[in-house]
Amino acid sequence: MERFEVYILGCGSALPTTKHFLSSQVVNMRDKLYMIDCGEGAQLQFRAMKQNFQKLNHIFISHLHGDHCFGLPGLISTLGLLGRTADLHIHAQSDAEKLFAPLFQYFCKELPYKVCFQAFNPGKSELIFEDKSLKVTTIPLKHRVPTAGFLFEEKPRSPHIIREMIDFYRVPPSQIRAIKEGAPFVTGEGETIPYTVFTRPAEPPRKYAYCSDTAYYEKVIPIVAGVNTLYHEATFSSADLARAKETFHSSATQAASIAKAANAGRLIIGHFSARYPDEQILLNEALEIFPKTQLAYEKMILKV
Ligand SMILES: [Zn+2]
Numbered sequence: 001m002e003r004f005e006v007y008i009l010g011c012g013s014a015l016p017t018t019k020h021f022l023s024s025q026v027v028n029m030r031d032k033l034y035m036i037d038c039g040e041g042a043q044l045q046f047r048a049m050k051q052n053f054q055k056l057n058h059i060f061i062s063h064l065h066g067d068h069c070f071g072l073p074g075l076i077s078t079l080g081l082l083g084r085t086a087d088l089h090i091h092a093q094s095d096a097e098k099l100f101a102p103l104f105q106y107f108c109k110e111l112p113y114k115v116c117f118q119a120f121n122p123g124k125s126e127l128i129f130e131d132k133s134l135k136v137t138t139i140p141l142k143h144r145v146p147t148a149g150f151l152f153e154e155k156p157r158s159p160h161i162i163r164e165m166i167d168f169y170r171v172p173p174s175q176i177r178a179i180k181e182g183a184p185f186v187t188g189e190g191e192t193i194p195y196t197v198f199t200r201p202a203e204p205p206r207k208y209a210y211c212s213d214t215a216y217y218e219k220v221i222p223i224v225a226g227v228n229t230l231y232h233e234a235t236f237s238s239a240d241l242a243r244a245k246e247t248f249h250s251s252a253t254q255a256a257s258i259a260k261a262a263n264a265g266r267l268i269i270g271h272f273s274a275r276y277p278d279e280q281i282l283l284n285e286a287l288e289i290f291p292k293t294q295l296a297y298e299k300m301i302l303k304v
């Protein structure tokens with residue numbers, strides 16, 4: 001199956017610690033890389049995971065809190081030093097350009113490439129990126145500042161060819177592509193054979209959803225329904241629910257409830273508060289509601 005993976009570069013919240021880097025992930029869809037959030041240190045982790053900067057053309061920023069975007073100026077500068085020439089697209093709410101464009105102009109005057117800001121409205125779910133294999137849709141979240149998560153959806157793939165049937169009917173290679181796209185095959189004797197004889201359906205398209213940062217927010221559920229993998233923040237334990245409410249974050253129990261209601265294939269929790277020396281407490285809490293939960297960790301590789 002074609003590659004669809006997620007690399008966790010950082011999964012801590014608020015401030016970097018010796019244990020966690022800040023929020024940043026890379027989605028690898030068929031060897032094209034898409035960064036989600038860019039907390040401090042993201043470029044180091046990108047290197048540590050031996051990823052290729054040239055394959056990165058799009059960065060999606062959920063919201064303008066420092067722990068999700070302070071890594072941008074450093075990364076933009078590094079890409080210039082590495083001699084990048086291809087455009088780099090930053091998808092974020094409109095304030096991002098106001099804040100970062102002057103910084104880039106001051107510190108990265110001679111950039112050999114163009115940074116293109118693509119603004120989206122974090123208040124509604126909309127398609128913000130699409131190519132032949134991928135669609136990215138925003139997921140409005142409930143946080144102290146305008147925030148959106150992202151749904152990465154693979155586009156339906158063409159069906160698999162059944163070699164034996166191709167051979168049996170002596171289908172010329174020039175016609176295989178049309179058959180994959182649904183055309184029938186007409187034999188030398190004039191018999192019409194439908195494409196379904198020659199193909200079996202492709203696996204259903206895979207989906208990955210990123211929801212951070214957010215308070216418990218049920219409007220997320222229909223948007224992420226049926227995703228293979230859901231990354232949801234679980235900054236706090238239920239014992240600190242008051243703090244979670246005050247700061248518009250979620251508890252591990254709340255993250256698990258969202259995953260359960262959305263019937264997700266599995267849940268990865270992250271954006272951990274530094275107050276927990278052992279995150280097992282968060283995992284145990286989530287497991288009670290949703291058994292297919294795992295803790296995020298730096299350099300984790302998720303096959304979606
Ligand atoms: Zn955060």
Ligand SMILES: [Zn+2]
Pocket residue numbers: 063065143213
């Ligand atoms: Zn935040």
